[in-house]
Amino acid sequence: MLGAIIGDIVGSRFEFGPAPEEGFDLFTDDCSFTDDTVCTIAVADAVLNGKSYKDALVEWCQRYPDPKGGYGARFYDWIFSDDHAPNNSCGNGSAMRVSSIGWLFDEWEDVVEEARKSAAVSHNHPEGIKGAECVAEVICWLRHMRFSKNDVERKVQKFYGYKLPPLSDIMRIGSEGHFDSTCQETVPAAIRCLVDSSTFEDAIRLAVLCDGDTDTKADITGAMAEACYGVPDEMVERAVSYLPADMRKILCQFYQHIQDEIG
Ligand SMILES: [Mg+2]
Numbered sequence: 611m612l613g614a615i616i617g618d619i620v621g622s623r624f625e626f627g628p629a630p631e632e633g634f635d636l637f638t639d640d641c642s643f644t645d646d647t648v649c650t651i652a653v654a655d656a657v658l659n660g661k662s663y664k665d666a667l668v669e670w671c672q673r674y675p676d677p678k679g680g681y682g683a684r685f686y687d688w689i690f691s692d693d694h695a696p697n698n699s700c701g702n703g704s705a706m707r708v709s710s711i712g713w714l715f716d717e718w719e720d721v722v723e724e725a726r727k728s729a730a731v732s733h734n735h736p737e738g739i740k741g742a743e744c745v746a747e748v749i750c751w752l753r754h755m756r757f758s759k760n761d762v763e764r765k766v767q768k769f770y771g772y773k774l775p776p777l778s779d780i781m782r783i784g785s786e787g788h789f790d791s792t793c794q795e796t797v798p799a800a801i802r803c804l805v806d807s808s809t810f811e812d813a814i815r816l817a818v819l820c821d822g823d824t825d826t827k828a829d830i831t832g833a834m835a836e837a838c839y840g841v842p843d844e845m846v847e848r849a850v851s852y853l854p855a856d857m858r859k860i861l862c863q864f865y866q867h868i869q870d871e872i873g
Pocket of ligand 1: 644645646679
């Protein structure tokens with residue numbers, strides 16, 4: 611979960627800002643948490659505190675109505691609608707918020723089922739649901755060491771039909787003007803960044819250097835990279851300093867829960 615939040619914060623200043631360059635600073639004054647973190651916290655709050663996914667997402671997004679970069683237009687309408695009915699979205703919002711589910715449920719069947727439910731309240735297009743299921747299941751595989759990072763490419767193609775683009779096709783250093791915001795674009799790209807990475811930081815850097823929807827791509831890559839490598843303490847400290855107290859409270863509750871479960 612912190613892996614996702616770190617990716618979001620590191621990627622946040624490039625989403626609508628200058629294109630990233632190699633060797634960019636990870637944390638600067640221009641960084642902030644964005645909608646990815648708000649929604650990630652909401653999904654964890656739902657599971658940890660027995661709220662429905664819909665209620666928790668509405669509660670947290672209404673509490674933070676204007677994070678850096680804002681919300682996607684359709685999701686913003688969903689947050690402030692009267693009935694919060696799902697709108698057939700295949701946006702990457704379903705995949706960027708799902709990371710805690712990969713940890714809070716043990717069996718992969720439960721992980722996939724909960725990921726589906728967490729997506730379906732707003733992103734009920736089949737691709738929106740698939741993106742969330744896939745990211746949560748990859749986290750589950752990696753943390754249980756069921757499959758290694760090197761197996762992930764083959765397994766996501768087999769189980770989800772995702773063909774990962776080569777890194778050279780998605781690296782767009784210095785190019786501007788593209789924006790990849792669907793699950794079917796973002797999730798395979800994020801998995802490629804994980805598969806080709808050598809450390810947690812390397813995974814985050816690759817995702818940001820792919821440009822486009824930098825915060826969300828880095829959020830999804832970071833979520834999976836945490837399950838693969840763990841997260842360096844100094845990056846945790848820097849990232850948490852950007853978060854308000856109510857978000858830190860959910861994070862503490864999440865890691866306490868994981869620690870109690872794993873022992
Ligand atoms: Mg964002």
